[in-house]
Amino acid sequence: MDAxxxxxxLKQITKRFPGIVAxxxxxxxxHKGEIHALLGENGAGKSTLMNIVFGLYQPDEGGxxxxxxxVMIDSPNKAIELGIGMVHQHFKLVQPFTVTENIVLGxxxxxxxxxxxxxxxxxxxxxxxxxxxxxxxxxxKIQDISVGMQQRVEILKTLYRGADILIFDEPTAVLxxxxxxxxxGIMKRLVEEGKSIILIxxxxxxxxxxxxxxxxxxxxxxxxxxKTAETNPNELAEKMVGRSVSFKVDKxxxxxxxxxxxxxxxxxxNKDGIAVLNGLNLNVRAGEIxxxxxxxxxxxxxxxxxxxxxxxxxxxxxxxxxxxITNKNPRHITESGVSHIPEDRxxxxxxLDFSMSxxxxxxxxxxxxxxxxxxxxxxxxxxxxxxxxxxxxxxTPSIETKARSLSGGNQQKAIIAREIDKNxxxxxxxxxxxxxxxxxxxxxxxxxxxxxxxxKAVLLISFELDEIINVSDRIAVIYEGQIVGEVLPEQTxxxxxxxxxxxxxxxxxxx
Amino acid sequence: xxxxxxxxxxxxLLVPLVAIVLGLIVGAIIMLIGGYNPLxxxxxxxxxxxxxxxxxGEAVREITPLIMTGLAVAFAFRAGLFNIGAExxxxxxxxxxxxxxxxxxxxxIVVHALVAIIAGGLAGGIWAGITGYxxxxxxxxxxxxxxxxxxxxxxxxxxxxxxxxxxKGQQRSEEIKDTASISIGWLSTAFDNARMHWGTIIAIxxxxxxxxxxxxxxxxxxxxxxxxxxxxxxxxxxxVKKNIVKAMFISGVFAGLGGAFQVLGVFxxxxxxxxxxxxxxxGIAVALIGMNHPFGILLSASLFGVLTYGxxxxxxxxxxxxxxxxxxxxxxxxxxxxQGIVRWVLKPLYLKRKxxxxx
Numbered sequence: 022m023d024a025x026x027x028x029x030x031l032k033q034i035t036k037r038f039p040g041i042v043a044x045x046x047x048x049x050x051x052h053k054g055e056i057h058a059l060l061g062e063n064g065a066g067k068s069t070l071m072n073i074v075f076g077l078y079q080p081d082e083g084g085x086x087x088x089x090x091x092v093m094i095d096s097p098n099k100a101i102e103l104g105i106g107m108v109h110q111h112f113k114l115v116q117p118f119t120v121t122e123n124i125v126l127g128x129x130x131x132x133x134x135x136x137x138x139x140x141x142x143x144x145x146x147x148x149x150x151x152x153x154x155x156x157x158x159x160x161x162k163i164q165d166i167s168v169g170m171q172q173r174v175e176i177l178k179t180l181y182r183g184a185d186i187l188i189f190d191e192p193t194a195v196l197x198x199x200x201x202x203x204x205x206g207i208m209k210r211l212v213e214e215g216k217s218i219i220l221i222x223x224x225x226x227x228x229x230x231x232x233x234x235x236x237x238x239x240x241x242x243x244x245x246x247x248k249t250a251e252t253n254p255n256e257l258a259e260k261m262v263g264r265s266v267s268f269k270v271d272k273x274x275x276x277x278x279x280x281x282x283x284x285x286x287x288x289x290x291n292k293d294g295i296a297v298l299n300g301l302n303l304n305v306r307a308g309e310i311x312x313x314x315x316x317x318x319x320x321x322x323x324x325x326x327x328x329x330x331x332x333x334x335x336x337x338x339x340x341x342x343x344x345x346i347t348n349k350n351p352r353h354i355t356e357s358g359v360s361h362i363p364e365d366r367x368x369x370x371x372x373l374d375f376s377m378s379x380x381x382x383x384x385x386x387x388x389x390x391x392x393x394x395x396x397x398x399x400x401x402x403x404x405x406x407x408x409x410x411x412x413x414x415x416x417t418p419s420i421e422t423k424a425r426s427l428s429g430g431n432q433q434k435a436i437i438a439r440e441i442d443k444n445x446x447x448x449x450x451x452x453x454x455x456x457x458x459x460x461x462x463x464x465x466x467x468x469x470x471x472x473x474x475x476x477k478a479v480l481l482i483s484f485e486l487d488e489i490i491n492v493s494d495r496i497a498v499i500y501e502g503q504i505v506g507e508v509l510p511e512q513t514x515x516x517x518x519x520x521x522x523x524x525x526x527x528x529x530x531x532x
Numbered sequence: 533x534x535x536x537x538x539x540x541x542x543x544x545l546l547v548p549l550v551a552i553v554l555g556l557i558v559g560a561i562i563m564l565i566g567g568y569n570p571l572x573x574x575x576x577x578x579x580x581x582x583x584x585x586x587x588x589g590e591a592v593r594e595i596t597p598l599i600m601t602g603l604a605v606a607f608a609f610r611a612g613l614f615n616i617g618a619e620x621x622x623x624x625x626x627x628x629x630x631x632x633x634x635x636x637x638x639x640x641i642v643v644h645a646l647v648a649i650i651a652g653g654l655a656g657g658i659w660a661g662i663t664g665y666x667x668x669x670x671x672x673x674x675x676x677x678x679x680x681x682x683x684x685x686x687x688x689x690x691x692x693x694x695x696x697x698x699x700k701g702q703q704r705s706e707e708i709k710d711t712a713s714i715s716i717g718w719l720s721t722a723f724d725n726a727r728m729h730w731g732t733i734i735a736i737x738x739x740x741x742x743x744x745x746x747x748x749x750x751x752x753x754x755x756x757x758x759x760x761x762x763x764x765x766x767x768x769x770x771x772v773k774k775n776i777v778k779a780m781f782i783s784g785v786f787a788g789l790g791g792a793f794q795v796l797g798v799f800x801x802x803x804x805x806x807x808x809x810x811x812x813x814x815g816i817a818v819a820l821i822g823m824n825h826p827f828g829i830l831l832s833a834s835l836f837g838v839l840t841y842g843x844x845x846x847x848x849x850x851x852x853x854x855x856x857x858x859x860x861x862x863x864x865x866x867x868x869x870x871q872g873i874v875r876w877v878l879k880p881l882y883l884k885r886k887x888x889x890x891x
Contacts, residue, residue: 329767331767351766351769355769361767368764369763369767371761371764372756372760373760374760375757386750386753387750395751396748396750397749
């Protein structure tokens, strides 16, 4: 084999789904020992392409060559046979099984036909783990190890099956910053040992950090293939979304008016009787964005649930425009003028098996004109859905498409469209940009600022410090169920916020 | 009406159809193993049902309660609930209709029948409502409660018949009053004395009602939202608990009506059961084969009824034990549940047109 022959070459791959061309004549070359990043927005066609390489889909046109030989990959088994392994975004592991049991699953080593021989596998896994610096304990149970470790088990699984080409699908989405840097180290080690990697991601930072080559896909087409060393994040972002993107949020100073939301002494105990909200106080005024900064698990979710009526508080008062809405039901609170972009869009935000059209009236279906004498007015619902989808540029084949088949970014856009269109006095946005790409993040943040400029009160809850600092007009830090301090974004920095989030009460600014 | 056609798209119709064919093939193989002639068996099965008007009418009679219990199971399923208690609700419907049909006197002809039907529906609805209430308020699994309520209904109804409605010296109730009958005399005559009744018409209307209520009405929208994603329904301000009770109630009304029709239109009395009649359990199978869609259930109940009724003819014509038909039905359900096998059979077709999955 010639050294210049790519280990994998995709030639003019085209894949169509009803109503959409997911991959439009995509060509790509992966060389030995290279980390090749595949960059694109949610729904650009990255996952479809990799599912083709891994044998889950068949291309409608085009072909694949592995080590210069044309191949037909018609199943994941075939892909594995060819040395292609995939580390999925959502792990496919059996929780109560050990690392070894998970890795050998489907190809269990047998002695005398029936007896399972784990010993040799354990040794083999240990050797692989050491070779690539994975530090995995082969005898640990999956349920007892961290998410980062579970991902390494997925990596080991592909290596154990003899993969030379590894596909990582959004590998950092579920990891902590610490785990991300460890993963970067592992990936470098893998290529040093002669493996080749395709990295699917929409995070520019990671691409700049680790990849050698980057191919940008937009709406199913290859826009460009660049050497990472010869490009920069701005260029990549621009190519990815098709226009220039600003990482800074453009906004005028806020002009806050009357108080819209007033929360006093809010206390909420969880099932075990522990106070997860512990005498929390805050207020949000019309025309301002209050950002809640904090480490995950300090009462953010419970605060949102209390504000939106999803759970009952034990003590304290929530007032909306002077009216008590404490412990009212969600519909009452919605009708009082609260919109809520939920933190988990699959759990709360959408009925995934409903059509987009049905989802767009999830909270208003019972009102005129959508409800006519107890019957759904389909034409009014469809009209509303089409209007929102067009206005907020939700990319869906049609309004009859199930919410499940849309990409995360488009699902989020749909929810935001629905919530903003209700014209609320208070907009609660919980992690509104989680899992979104830069183009969609920019869109969401602009919408929040636009709502503020229209005189709405906006409550933003986010774990992303950059987002809190860039978008908020005022920042409140939550720690163990209390607001421990308030700062102004222009007078603070990561370090100060970080300290406050860790519980030290030195509130700067205008606490 | 575009939705009707969408649900009955080639694809969704293909799986049950292929499953039915595979089920019949499995039945044939078992007959061959047993030394019977499957072709003769199936032909005598179908010639029994379609051979003369009496048997055809009786097959329709067989189909009617299956439609109702099938609708009952499917309705709950659409709201995310597994109503395994259609059996008990069906029995309660029978019992209430019997009681009203026998004990209430002096009502004019149509009114008495209507009151008895409504009583049967309500009894089934309330019986299922108990399950819904316990599920909503106490979080008890609906499968467990409704199984227990099936037995409760069986013995409760036997107690009612034995203590209040008994025909002296017999293991059954008195006859219902003629005013409560829903038999259609002229149609029965036309069908050579097969037991034809208005319940069949109501069953078809019930399927239409199911469709309109579930997909066209505001309440149906809520039920489906709760069924697909209770958390999102709660977020959207729907009363999830109320919807659970409502879904179970309506589901039970379907089953209860099925029981009422059987008493008022077919038997005109109620026997003391020695075992569960099984129509409610068959409803689970009917709902499965009908893909939980009301119009699918009309078809699957027909299939189920034809196979069941025709199996008697099969034993006459080909000497095949009628139980073989339960194997066929079981296999059909198996193939519908294990759709992968069906899709594998269809694979040559699928390679040409791939379905939308992930964008």
